[in-house]
Amino acid sequence: MMGPARRVTVAHLWVAAMVLVTPVSAGALHVEEVAPGVFVHVGQVALAAADNGGDIANLGFIVGEEAVAVVDTGSTPAIGKDLRAAIEAVTDRPVRYVINTHMHPDHVLGNAAFRGTGPGGGDPFVVAHHKLARALAGRAAHYVASTDAALGPGHVTAGDVVLPDEEVEDVRRLDLGNRTIVLKAWPTAHSDNDLTVFDPATGTLFAGDLLFMHHLPVVDGSIAGWLGLTLEAAASDGAPVRRVVPGHGPAIGHLPQDEDVQRDYLAAVAQEVRAAIADGVPLGRMVRDARIPSGRWALAEDFHRRNLTAAFAELEWE
Amino acid sequence: MDFAQKSSATAGRGLAALALAALLTLPAAAAEPTAWDDIRANLYGEAPLVEDGLITLEAPYRAEDAAIVPMTIRTALPDGDTRHVAKITLVIDENPSPVAAAFTLGESAGVTAISTRVRVNAYSDVHAVAELSDGSLHVAARFVKASGGCAAPMAKDPDAAMASLGKMKMRWFDAPETSPTHASAQLMIRHPNNSGLQMDQLTRFYIPAHFVSTLTIRQGDALVLRMEGGISISEDPNFRFDFTSNGAPLTVEAQDTEGNLFGQSFPAGGA
Numbered sequence: 001m002m003g004p005a006r007r008v009t010v011a012h013l014w015v016a017a018m019v020l021v022t023p024v025s026a027g028a029l030h031v032e033e034v035a036p037g038v039f040v041h042v043g044q045v046a047l048a049a050a051d052n053g054g055d056i057a058n059l060g061f062i063v064g065e066e067a068v069a070v071v072d073t074g075s076t077p078a079i080g081k082d083l084r085a086a087i088e089a090v091t092d093r094p095v096r097y098v099i100n101t102h103m104h105p106d107h108v109l110g111n112a113a114f115r116g117t118g119p120g121g122g123d124p125f126v127v128a129h130h131k132l133a134r135a136l137a138g139r140a141a142h143y144v145a146s147t148d149a150a151l152g153p154g155h156v157t158a159g160d161v162v163l164p165d166e167e168v169e170d171v172r173r174l175d176l177g178n179r180t181i182v183l184k185a186w187p188t189a190h191s192d193n194d195l196t197v198f199d200p201a202t203g204t205l206f207a208g209d210l211l212f213m214h215h216l217p218v219v220d221g222s223i224a225g226w227l228g229l230t231l232e233a234a235a236s237d238g239a240p241v242r243r244v245v246p247g248h249g250p251a252i253g254h255l256p257q258d259e260d261v262q263r264d265y266l267a268a269v270a271q272e273v274r275a276a277i278a279d280g281v282p283l284g285r286m287v288r289d290a291r292i293p294s295g296r297w298a299l300a301e302d303f304h305r306r307n308l309t310a311a312f313a314e315l316e317w318e
Numbered sequence: 319m320d321f322a323q324k325s326s327a328t329a330g331r332g333l334a335a336l337a338l339a340a341l342l343t344l345p346a347a348a349a350e351p352t353a354w355d356d357i358r359a360n361l362y363g364e365a366p367l368v369e370d371g372l373i374t375l376e377a378p379y380r381a382e383d384a385a386i387v388p389m390t391i392r393t394a395l396p397d398g399d400t401r402h403v404a405k406i407t408l409v410i411d412e413n414p415s416p417v418a419a420a421f422t423l424g425e426s427a428g429v430t431a432i433s434t435r436v437r438v439n440a441y442s443d444v445h446a447v448a449e450l451s452d453g454s455l456h457v458a459a460r461f462v463k464a465s466g467g468c469a470a471p472m473a474k475d476p477d478a479a480m481a482s483l484g485k486m487k488m489r490w491f492d493a494p495e496t497s498p499t500h501a502s503a504q505l506m507i508r509h510p511n512n513s514g515l516q517m518d519q520l521t522r523f524y525i526p527a528h529f530v531s532t533l534t535i536r537q538g539d540a541l542v543l544r545m546e547g548g549i550s551i552s553e554d555p556n557f558r559f560d561f562t563s564n565g566a567p568l569t570v571e572a573q574d575t576e577g578n579l580f581g582q583s584f585p586a587g588g589a
């Protein structure tokens with residue numbers, strides 16, 4: 001009697017969760033279902049700090065008939081664990097894939113929380129751009145130290161850094177059971193290892209940090225490369241991009257308008273930097289004297305000078 | 319470094335003195351050697367370093383991008399002073415390899431300013447030391463706040479740098495207003511300037527360090543400057559310098575840690 005009764009209960013919970021999209025686990029991250037079977041957790045538009053526990057990036061997951069794919073795991077294993085609880089509130093299917101959209105700590109340092117959540121209690125495949133492993137390995141010690149500085153010690157250790165075991169060079173399809181998602185590796189833009197995840201069934205694109213909304217875009221790869229791409233190119237399998245999940249900002253945005261807003265900012269940075277280079281203005285002075293954009297963008301004070309610096313060093317070679 | 323020696327010297331003063339110091343809660347800086355104390359002792363021994371304004375250091379208050387932090391060093395001798403600046407050393411105290419660059423300056427080159435870009439790993443004092451032809455040492459220091467979060471002191475696109483390894487570019491600028499007899503030029507060289515990775519068993523990553531170790535700029539046969547550098551210099555090393563041009567072409571020779579040699583000649587004044 002116990003067995004069947006329990007199964008019924010679990011099934012009811014599962015249905016309730018699918019309808020209400022309310023996490024049942026106390027520690028579960030709040031997620032919203034932006035399209036059937038596609039869930040997004042909206043991180044705060046903020047720097048990692050003790051008061052937000054590093055919950056500063058958008059995370060998500062896609063549920064197929066057999067398995068789940070997670071898209072980014074947060075700044076710490078604790079956030080990854082809460083994302084895992086949110087998934088368990090929605091489905092009991094295993095996590096077959098943990099996908100990282102790029103190497104930044106707020107997107108990958110929760111990976112360790114998914115150990116043992118794969119099929120049969122094994123580990124999921126960690127999937128990323130083929131250049132992520134090098135980029136993350138080189139920065140991991142720095143990321144652990146900067147997490148200690150921002151959140152206090154003990155939230156992340158070197159042992160929590162999980163590098164990918166499946167790498168994407170161009171395009172790769174992953175089957176979740178009657179639902180195939182399309183991963184695309186991009187040339188250097190936000191970073192040198194940007195990867196997007198497209199769900200043709202719903203036209204939902206997880207852009208990672210190739211799209212920022214509200215949060216000032218951050219250049220840690222190539223501003224010229226970023227300006228040279230369009231996210232519409234992620235459309236695949238006959239499906240257009242109907243909605244896009246930015247790496248930072250609200251749960252969803254739309255193409256092309258939200259990408260255009262970002263492009264306007266990046267183009268203005270490139271123009272200002274090219275003018276300074278042509279005038280022989282040294283990097284240090286240009287950055288010191290720069291006017292910080294006001295209005296639309298959050299965190300401009302924290303990232304605009306950095307973008308000018310990176311753009312200057314890059315565009316000086318033109 | 320030489321903590322053991324310092325400890326035994328301190329012990330000589332007696333436990334009572336230590337206990338008293340603890341009771342008085344002396345500032346940590348007074349009780350513990352700083353990174354700079356060790357670096358300075360290693361580089362200059364007991365020789366005095368004077369902070370007299372002869373050398374100045376411009377650095378941003380905050381390292382906006384940890385991988386690319388602009389630094390400018392200027393030197394100015396009093397009018398009529400017959401000495402010249404023989405050597406300038408730039409030190410990022412808290413970096414794993416603190417000596418970012420040591421510049422040897424040509425006697426007749428009249429170098430008065432050098433700008434470069436460095437990696438800054440953590441909150442750090444930065445020191446610039448000028449050694450004059452009479453052996454005197456002059457110092458300037460600035461404190462740089464580290465950048466947080468996802469900014470790391472690493473090359474952004476090492477493949478792009480490798481693809482054009484050793485490519486050079488020389489730019490010329492209008493003479494600085496303060497010294498119109500001077501020329502102002504900037505040498506850029508494509509190089510990932512890799513710090514190398516020796517990661518733990520978890521990540522299994524090993525990438526050997528690969529960086530520009532020496533770079534020499536001459537005008538004709540005369541030395542303008544020679545740089546001996548380490549991993550604290552940013553990817554695509556970049557040096558802007560004010561000097562007295564003798565009208566001869568600038569010849570650049572660089573060597574990296576894998577033994578690659580890069581050389582190129584550039585006409586004076588960008589003509």
